[in-house]
Each structure stands twice: as C-alpha cells, then as structure tokens.
C-alpha cells in the first residue's frame with residue numbers, strides 16, 4: 742500500500758521502519774526537507790519527499806508532528822492523496838510544549854477535532870498513547886496472549902476499518918474508541934494513555950476516562 746508519513750521523529754521514524762519492513766511503499770517528510778532524511782531512507786528504503794508531496798497517491802497518510810506545528814503545514818497538504826484516503830492523527834496536546842491552544846481549551850474541541858480543522862480533512866486518532874519504542878519492540882502475532890491493543894477513534898467507518906487493519910498488520914489489536922468527539926477518552930493522562938494491555942484492559946480503561954481536562958494539561 743502507498744503510505745505517506747508527515748513527521749519523521751520518534752513515531753514517524755518507527756512507523757517508517759515497520760511499514761517498509763512489511764513491504765509498504767512509504768514516502769516520508771519532515772519540515773527541513775528530504776535532504777535531511779537520507780539516513781532514514783537508506784536504512785528503510787522509504788522515499789524522502791518534500792512535505793507537499795507526502796500524501797501523493799497515498800491510501801493512508803500519517804500526520805505525526807507536534808500539535809503546535811500542525812497550523813504550519815502547507816494548505817492542501819493532503820491534495821493528491823488517493824480517493825478515500827485515511828488520515829491518521831497521532832497528536833497530543835502538551836501545553837508545556839505546544840503553548841496554549843484556545844481552540845482546544847476554550848472551545849471544547851477534542852485535540853483531533855482541532856487538528857481536523859487545520860487539515861481540512863477527517864482524521865482517525867491512533868497511536869497517540871503508544872510509546873514510540875513499542876512500535877518496534879511490541880508487535881505480536883494475532884492471538885498472542887501478550888498482544889497489546891490500541892484505541893482507534895474516528896467518524897469515517899471505512900477509514901477507521903482501513904487503519905485498524907493496518908494496525909493489526911503491524912502486530913497490535915485495536916479497540917473501537919468511538920468518534921472524534923469521543924476521543925478525549927484516549928488523550929494524555931487518561932487511563933488508556935500509555936497502557937500496555939490487551940482488548941479487555943483497553944476497553945475498561947476507555948470506559949473509566951473522565952472528560953475533564955487534567956490541570957497538568959491546561960495551559
């Protein structure tokens with residue numbers, strides 16, 4: 742599958758490693774340009790591209806950059822993606838890193854709803870509570886007793902199904918965490934955030950979440 746990855750840091754780099762190992766055709770971009778991604782390209786066989794080209798022809802695009810940088814993405818960054826593209830948002834709002842974002846704190850949007858507004862495209866929220874190193878270290882075959890599950894939220898059923906299938910291929914179970922308005926259940930400091938458990942544990946943690954934004958995550 743053709744996959745575009747916007748952001749080549751902890752998460753974007755490791756998704757590039759695993760998705761190329763699985764045989765996917767991966768294009769990867771950062772903010773400084775493809776000439777700064779030659780080491781990752783040589784290691785993985787991914788194609789480094791300018792950010793404007795990352796989504797070109799892609800059936801899945803992963804946006805994995807600090808939240809405060811989302812408004813800096815060029816307008817039309819998803820233009821040229823395949824019809825029905827699923828856009829994965831791995832983002833988390835850390836006021837200490839991102840500055841205060843009024844659209845999230847005052848206007849009651851979930852973090853991913855805010856991101857969607859900037860991208861001009863619906864997103865599927867996934868990997869946001871997954872340690873980057875776990876993407877490399879913790880894949881397990883389907884049915885393994887210690888296989889981790891990841892919550893996946895999104896409003897587009899077809900896109901969500903596509904993302905869940907990809908995560909299964911990456912070696913993780915998934916739990917349907919509802920729509921983007923429900924995705925506060927997997928934001929930072931919720932019980933499921935960083936949880937290394939299977940489907941039952943993740944389902945229970947999602948149910949136990951509180952909608953109130955914790956003080957440490959307010960700017």
Ligand SMILES: NC(=O)c1ccc[n+]([C@@H]2O[C@H](COP(=O)([O-])OP(=O)(O)OC[C@H]3O[C@@H](n4cnc5c(N)ncnc54)[C@H](OP(=O)(O)O)[C@@H]3O)[C@@H](O)[C@H]2O)c1
Pocket residue numbers: 747748749750751752753770771772773774792805806807808810811813814831832833834868869870871872873874
């Ligand atoms: N680290 C984790 O374990 C983890 C786990 C789950 C979720 N997350 C979330 O996932 C997101 C990414 O985290 P990370 O730790 O992978 O970040 P990171 O290591 O800081 O990497 C960020 C990447 O985004 C790129 N970037 C920044 N602005 C960009 C722009 N305008 N256009 C294109 N690329 C841009 C950076 O490129 P340059 O270096 O060229 O600027 C860099 O490659 C964050 O929201 C984070 O909270 C992280």
